[in-house]
Amino acid sequence: KPKRQSSPMSAFVTQATEAVLGSAVLARVQAQAAAVVPVLGSDGVFLAALAAVILIPLIYLFVFAEFKARLPPRMSILWPALTGQFELQKTGPIKMVADGFKKHGGLFRIKVWSQGFCFVNGPAANAVMFEANDKALTQRECYSFTVPVFGDGIVYDAEPKVMIQQLKFVRTGLAGAAMKTHAGKILQETTQFFGKWGDSGEVNLFHELCELTIMTASRCLLGREVREKIYSRFADLYQSLERGMTHLSVFFPRLPTQAHAKRDAAREEIAKLFSGIIAKRRAQDEDDVKEDDFLQTLIDARYRDGSSPTNEDITGLLLAALFAGQHTSSITSTWTGLLVMSKKKDLIPRILEEQKTVLDKYGGKLTFDALNEMELLHNCMKEALRLFPPLVLLMRKVQQPQKFGEYVVPRGDVLVACPPVSHRDESIYSNPEEFDPDRFARGEGSKKHEYIAFGAGRHACLGEKFAFLQVKTIWSILFRMYDFEMVNPTVPPVDFTSSIVAGPHPDLCRVRYKKRDNPIYL
Numbered sequence: 372k373p374k375r376q377s378s379p380m381s382a383f384v385t386q387a388t389e390a391v392l393g394s395a396v397l398a399r400v401q402a403q404a405a406a407v408v409p410v411l412g413s414d415g416v417f418l419a420a421l422a423a424v425i426l427i428p429l430i431y432l433f434v435f436a437e438f439k440a441r442l443p444p445r446m447s448i449l450w451p452a453l454t455g456q457f458e459l460q461k462t463g464p465i466k467m468v469a470d471g472f473k474k475h476g477g478l479f480r481i482k483v484w485s486q487g488f489c490f491v492n493g494p495a496a497n498a499v500m501f502e503a504n505d506k507a508l509t510q511r512e513c514y515s516f517t518v519p520v521f522g523d524g525i526v527y528d529a530e531p532k533v534m535i536q537q538l539k540f541v542r543t544g545l546a547g548a549a550m551k552t553h554a555g556k557i558l559q560e561t562t563q564f565f566g567k568w569g570d571s572g573e574v575n576l577f578h579e580l581c582e583l584t585i586m587t588a589s590r591c592l593l594g595r596e597v598r599e600k601i602y603s604r605f606a607d608l609y610q611s612l613e614r615g616m617t618h619l620s621v622f623f624p625r626l627p628t629q630a631h632a633k634r635d636a637a638r639e640e641i642a643k644l645f646s647g648i649i650a651k652r653r654a655q656d657e658d659d660v661k662e663d664d665f666l667q668t669l670i671d672a673r674y675r676d677g678s679s680p681t682n683e684d685i686t687g688l689l690l691a692a693l694f695a696g697q698h699t700s701s702i703t704s705t706w707t708g709l710l711v712m713s714k715k716k717d718l719i720p721r722i723l724e725e726q727k728t729v730l731d732k733y734g735g736k737l738t739f740d741a742l743n744e745m746e747l748l749h750n751c752m753k754e755a756l757r758l759f760p761p762l763v764l765l766m767r768k769v770q771q772p773q774k775f776g777e778y779v780v781p782r783g784d785v786l787v788a789c790p791p792v793s794h795r796d797e798s799i800y801s802n803p804e805e806f807d808p809d810r811f812a813r814g815e816g817s818k819k820h821e822y823i824a825f826g827a828g829r830h831a832c833l834g835e836k837f838a839f840l841q842v843k844t845i846w847s848i849l850f851r852m853y854d855f856e857m858v859n860p861t862v863p864p865v866d867f868t869s870s871i872v873a874g875p876h877p878d879l880c881r882v883r884y885k886k887r888d889n890p891i892y893l
Contacts (some may be wrong), residue, residue, distance in 0.1 A: 389443070396826035406768060413560075434653050443480040443489050443778045446471045463763060463867035467788045478775055487784035491775070492793055497820035498769055499775045500786050505531050508767035508786060510830060516624040519631070520612055520638060520694065523656045523688030536674050536683070538833060539796040541692055544592075553591045553664045553837065554739035555842045559585045566846060570886040573858065577880035579706045580845070584701040585609065585693075587841055594666040594693050596648045605644065608804035611637035612690070613698070638690075665692065696834045696841075699761040702874035704842045706755040709875065710806045711846075712882065715739050718808070722747055722850050727891050742843050748850075750808035752842050756824035757816065758806060759784045759865060760790040761872040765826055788824045851891040853884040 388782040393451050405412035450469065451457055456465040468490055471479040477496040480489045491500050500508065511534075514527040521527070526534055543549070553590020564583045567572070585606060590598045619626065652662070652670055669685045680688070711718050725747045733741040751878055765788045773780040780786060795803040799821050800810060825832035832838075849855075863879035 380412075393798070400653060412701050422547070424531065426483050441777060441779045442776075443780060444475040444480045444481045446475060446481050448481050448483075461864075461867065463865070463873060465763060465789065465791055468792045469795075472792060478778055478780075480780075484741075487781065488771075488787055489780045489784050490789060490849075490887060492789070493796060494799075494818060494820040496775060497778070497788055497793065499822060500765075500788050501820060501823070501826065501831075503767070504829070506768070507771040507773065509770055512765060512768040516616070516621045517554055517691070519620075519624050519634060520616060521691045522638075522642075522687035522754055523787065524684055526691050527682065533674070533883075534598055536686060537680075540612065540669055540672040540680070541681065541688060542833050543672070545692070549663075549668065550840060551739040551838060553739075554840055554844065556590045556743065556849075557587045557841055558737055560590050560846055565852065568853075568884065571884060573881060573883045575877070575880055576708060577701070577875060577877050577881045580704045580708075581698075581701040582695050583845065584841065588693055588697040589699070590664075592646065592665040592696070593645075593689055594662055594664045596651075597644075603640065608637040608641050608644075609693070612641070612694075613870075614695075616871060621871060638810045641690070642683065642686045645689065645809035646682045649685055651680045666691070671800060692834070695832070696837055698872055699834075700838050700841050702761045703752065703756055703838065704845050705880055706759045706847060707842060707873055708849070708855070708882070709753045709857060709862050709880065710755050710758070711751055711850075714806060717854070718747075718751065719850065719854075722751070723891060726847060726851055730892050737844065737847055737892075739840070742840060742847065745843060745847065746812075747808065748843050748846060750811045751846075752839060753822075754806055754808040756789070757794045757822065758799070758804075759873070760794070760824045761873075761874060763791055763867075763873050764789055765823070788823060793821075796821075836851050848893070851887070852893050853886055855882050855884050859862035859883055 372591075387454050405417075409417050409501045423552045447455070451467070452459065453469075454603070457464075457470070459467070470493045471481070471490055478489060479492055480487055482488075491497055509531075511527050511531075518524070524533070529537060561583065564586065575886040586598070589602060589605070593605070611633045615630045615637070617630060618632070619628070648666070649670060652667065655661070657722075661671075666685070666689065669688055671682055672680055674680070696749070725745055729741050729744045730737065732744075733763055767786045769780055769782050769786055772782050773786065793802065794816075797803055800815050803805075810816070820827055825835045825838075856883040864878040865873050866876040867873055869877065
């Protein structure tokens, strides 16, 4: 047989094969193959095919199999979910996530149909999510269900560069000098609201605080015109918007349901109401006194190209700020009050002592600066958020593979942090199931990415300061004015079924109140 002419790779394959099988066997293999596929009678074609047969499995073994091995540990969820092991109706996703971390550590992966979800837990794993830039991880795909409410081209539907500018507008209206202005308005609304309670009674705390927080948020964010002239109509429309953002909406935001139809109709009418108010403000002379509210901040804002936000832009940003702040604040204020009441013998005397000490310093006036010095009240709210954050899942879409230890989170997966599970890490928080506001004074949760109730990194919640201002103002007044006790003997469970944000079960939030004999500075 003529000597084979081959490339160095073919020669290597030939020599290796002949060493294992022998040249005679190799020749017989070629002859048998050529009988079936004649073209394999050519030495060049046969050697190429032989190389492919040997090398492809090796490439898979050392390249693709290696990549697969570097994926985060996979957790099977179908059978446990079908058999009720995760108790989804009772605990939402929390038990499933906690079980995954218990079994796999700080990172594990699940598949829902074809979509991968990678859950992170603990400061090191949380850093992967919160420290990545917008090219690596994006929010847009995860929160697209907000677009029918906020509007096209607003926040999560905007191009990244535009989104950054819009968030800067929001940050300006919810920080700095604006906060002192908001403090006075929240105080006014809160004082008027609780003036109707009388000396004693029984109320559903959650319902009351929902009503109050939309009033305070409307006053600070939407402006005087909405609060004083069209508030009743707006409140009805806003309720339709809320009811149109359900669990189903997260997956199918445009599905033609009755709730979505009412949502869209309410959104259209709100846009008309706001456009009229915005147009009147724009028509003011330069010498006219401007309103000092978030609405005016947006009207005065400018994009980098010098253009003003359109009326539709402003409407969308107003609704985005209201949704981000009102519902979460009403939930957090309810949890804060109920949890303090559950330990009233220990906490109420200390809270009242702090109130008197701070207010003495400020002449009895509940100012922005006074609120900032109420550390125990602050920690009560912070601890309520540690245990019961309204947003139980924070998500980012992976655009560039993310490395964590020996694992790689692949492009296309959704990276997920779960604050209520992260906040129960026994290596960070002692007795993590206990409501203990003093833990923060001891330094627990003080290191980076240990406390993530407001997220972290470049996309941390912009309304954090406003939320603390609102909730602390409410409870500074209430704790000084009334003595409370819960109607139910225990703190209510979390309701995971009514809304996409998790709050206390609304039917189990009743409290009794009685006016104090000598309220502090009231």
